[in-house]
Amino acid sequence: MTAVILIDTFLLILVTITAVAIIEVRNLYASAMLTSVYSLLMALVWVNMHSMDVAFTEAAVGGGISTILLIGTLVHTAREEKPQKSRVHWKAAAVTALCGAALIYGTFDMPRFGDPKAPIHHYRVPEMMAQTVGFINGTPGKQKPPEGFDHTEYRSFNNTVADVPADPTDTAWRERSLMAQHGIILPKVNGHAPAHVEPGHTHPPDDFNGHVPNSVTSLLAAYRGYDTMFETTVIFTAGVSLIMLLRRPRREGYLQRSAPLVDQTILRVVGKMSIPFILLFGLYVITHGELGPGGGFQGGVAVACAFILFALIFGRPALYRVLPPPVSDLLTGLGVLVYSGTGAACLLLGGQFLDYSMLDLASPGDGEALGMTLVEYGVGITVSMVMLTIFNQLAEEQST
């Protein structure tokens, strides 16, 4: 039993306990806080699995903003859950048990943890790995395209896998076999040699040991570009529906009860100190999403948190002076427009929709980097503004 499995077991036991506690606790505020704890624990589990992007999203969205929004909703509803007769609904219990059994049965067919033969490692992924943003010259870890580089061949990879090694810790095989075969060069990172692998350590060395450029973003923004675009659209739709459902003509005193904490000197000072840094961090996460963990969703949430903190400390009138609701509504749509507009630009330049390498034909890697950054900004703008709109609507609902 390795340390990784020990930590995983410990964390998953805690997760289960938290999940049971969420159901059992009668106080809804406690339940909301436990949901946040659950998300943080899951984020730790993801970190243990070396999936930094997922962990980051879980911590930012699950542990951060959704707790704020849940508590904001609870202000309007009850504080305590109504006690119900604890009667077991046998039919529902049977259906749940059957579903659970089917899901567990389904996991038997899944590939082994970290299996190099798993479909995710050879179906289309090597091609996407070849398109990672660190393709181009300049800083260590990025390379110029080779002499006589043919970008038509670069994009026409026929998905064949040459050989799969038996050693699960060997992740370099993809680069060696396929990329060399097609004249595609992957980013080589100086300085960070892949970390040593302990014997019995079941995890493969992750991408952040060997590659600085983030393959997750290239998968999210290129391989699953449509998916991410429609995720953004779903968030946009949620924001629009919320506005349609909750926004009413402003009555007298709609800014009441958002009294700024005038007498709370410590909170005001610390808030004033930290809000610029939170904003900067959010923008960094969005911009740097193509190179490290992070991206539009996480960064957008961080930016929204900065605005929410501002509104909580200095009051919503101050927030509305900084960012009037019409502007935030406009920005909500602008994010989706930036995303789909990037796709359309690729279309107009002669490629396929969301084929970012079209943005810079001389060096497709630069095009990929540019396209992904633009797309991340689109996602970030929409996510932050929708979260802010939800918060504003909940707060306004309370004061009218």
Add this chain to the structure above:
Amino acid sequence: MQWNHIVTTVFLALGCVVSLTGSYGLLRMPDFYTRLHTAGKTDSLGQVLIFLGLVFVTPDWLTQCKLIMVALILMIAAPTATHAITKAAHLHDLRPWTKGDPGGEP
């Protein structure tokens, strides 16, 4: 044994002791304010000591800077959060426990 390992061990041990006393106090203390008083130390001093300890074994100066920054942010953010919680409890007229009140004795 290298000097930095010794320093790290001392810092980590101190951090663990502070965190442990914080957790023990959370269980042992009689009311909300005193519980937060002990729990607040876990967040600020305990974590900061652990982060400072890790600085000495990190080879990369960029990561060292990041660790120090996280420690600094915690030093500012954690006491503020504790302050905000106690202030909210105080504004809701939660009375501190005094000797003789029921429920306080362990």
